[in-house]
Amino acid sequence: MDAPTIAYLDNAATTRCDPRAAAEVSRFLLEEYGNPSSVHPLGVAAARALREARETLARCLEAEPGGVVFTSGGTEADDLAVLGFARTLRRHGRHLVVGATEHPAVLEAAKALGEEGFETSVVPADRAGRIDPAAVASACRPDTVVVAVMMANNELGTLAPVSEIARAVRTRAPRAAFHVDAVQAFGKAPVSLRATGADSIALSSHKIHGPKGVGALVLAPGRRPAPLLHGGGQEGNLRSGTENLPGIAGFARAAALAVESLAAEVPRWRRLRERLERGLAAALPDRLVNGDPERSVPTILSVTFPGVPGEALLHHLEARGVLVSTGAACHSRRGGSHVLLACGMAEEAVRSTIRFSFGRFTSEADVDRAVAAVPALVAELRALSR
Numbered sequence: 001m002d003a004p005t006i007a008y009l010d011n012a013a014t015t016r017c018d019p020r021a022a023a024e025v026s027r028f029l030l031e032e033y034g035n036p037s038s039v040h041p042l043g044v045a046a047a048r049a050l051r052e053a054r055e056t057l058a059r060c061l062e063a064e065p066g067g068v069v070f071t072s073g074g075t076e077a078d079d080l081a082v083l084g085f086a087r088t089l090r091r092h093g094r095h096l097v098v099g100a101t102e103h104p105a106v107l108e109a110a111k112a113l114g115e116e117g118f119e120t121s122v123v124p125a126d127r128a129g130r131i132d133p134a135a136v137a138s139a140c141r142p143d144t145v146v147v148a149v150m151m152a153n154n155e156l157g158t159l160a161p162v163s164e165i166a167r168a169v170r171t172r173a174p175r176a177a178f179h180v181d182a183v184q185a186f187g188k189a190p191v192s193l194r195a196t197g198a199d200s201i202a203l204s205s206h207k208i209h210g211p212k213g214v215g216a217l218v219l220a221p222g223r224r225p226a227p228l229l230h231g232g233g234q235e236g237n238l239r240s241g242t243e244n245l246p247g248i249a250g251f252a253r254a255a256a257l258a259v260e261s262l263a264a265e266v267p268r269w270r271r272l273r274e275r276l277e278r279g280l281a282a283a284l285p286d287r288l289v290n291g292d293p294e295r296s297v298p299t300i301l302s303v304t305f306p307g308v309p310g311e312a313l314l315h316h317l318e319a320r321g322v323l324v325s326t327g328a329a330c331h332s333r334r335g336g337s338h339v340l341l342a343c344g345m346a347e348e349a350v351r352s353t354i355r356f357s358f359g360r361f362t363s364e365a366d367v368d369r370a371v372a373a374v375p376a377l378v379a380e381l382r383a384l385s386r
């Protein structure tokens with residue numbers, strides 16, 4: 001499918017690579033293809049490019065360059081934080097605290113630690129997907145070693161008060177590492193390691209118009225999780241393996257572009273979201289908008305169409321060139337959304353929910369195409385399921 005023929009409203013699943021980031025990837029694949037560990041000029045140039053990419057990421061996140069660990073993506077960054085911190089801090093305790101709406105990268109890593117004798121407390125979310133800092137505080141214990149709460153939820157867009165949560169963690173579990181998955185927040189809201197007071201932040205390149213298969217764990221000074229990979233000692237011994245320099249350079253370019261364009265993009269995305277919301281509300285007064293209207297990234301709109309099978313709606317929209325999702329991409333083949341269920345939504349409502357998500361290339365025309373297509377399809381599908 002050609003990019004211009006579709007209205008791509010699934011940017012929370014992944015984004016089209018920005019040509020400027022793709023040009024960096026290409027440059028480091030075709031021209032500057034050295035290994036940063038090699039001592040000849042190609043290697044030296046590669047090492048310099050790697051250092052510059054690290055500095056760029058550090059600037060974007062208000063972190064120290066030495067704290068940036070490049071990974072294969074958001075999943076590895078989350079795993080490195082949860083598993084790595086649990087293992088280095090195990091002498092202080094074997095208790096973890098995670099939000100109920102976390103990405104499976106965090107939830108499954110916590111579950112895997114059960115095999116190593118760790119216990120996990122799950123902090124519930126309210127109907128809008130909000131995590132209450134007081135609830136995180138009361139879940140913390142003296143033996144808590146890892147707390148993980150995501151900054152923006154990938155299905156609802158709801159933002160968590162992460163700096164408040166960081167303060168609560170410091171008071172209640174001073175030895176714990178506080179990890180923030182900012183994969184969906186970065187590039188859509190200001191994200192600063194310093195301002196959040198987190199010990200680590202996970203990022204993913206493909207959510208911000210960078211290449212796939214690359215991300216980072218950004219660490220606060222002095223914080224070191226145990227590595228998951230053992231080998232040549234790259235990335236300060238935290239992530240062995242020859243660095244994916246094409247991906248890293250493309251990611252750094254995408255990150256800089258995301259930060260540069262944030263102030264202009266946020267109001268544009270807000271207008272697009274309002275346009276979509278208004279358009280759907282006018283034709284479908286019984287549709288329900290999910291998430292927190294007060295604190296959320298402007299790029300995600302989750303809508304429930306009561307009585308409509310969401311998956312059928314998705315496929316009918318796809319036939320009209322409008323691409324959306326029924327929830328997180330990683331669930332769409334597994335059925336059911338743990339996020340929406342954790343927010344107390346009935347299973348039937350979960351099955352009738354569609355996520356629209358925007359990116360840099362989303363236009364008013366894309367939104368108008370969805371607004372034009374959805375109401376008739378909703379009426380058709382309701383009639384069929386009656």
Ligand SMILES: Cc1ncc(COP(=O)(O)O)c(C=O)c1O
Pocket residue numbers: 012013072073074075076078103105150152153154181183184203204205206213214215330
């Ligand atoms: C909130 C969140 N965390 C982590 C990930 C995983 O990132 P990656 O696809 O780079 O492994 C995703 C991607 O869906 C996400 O939305």
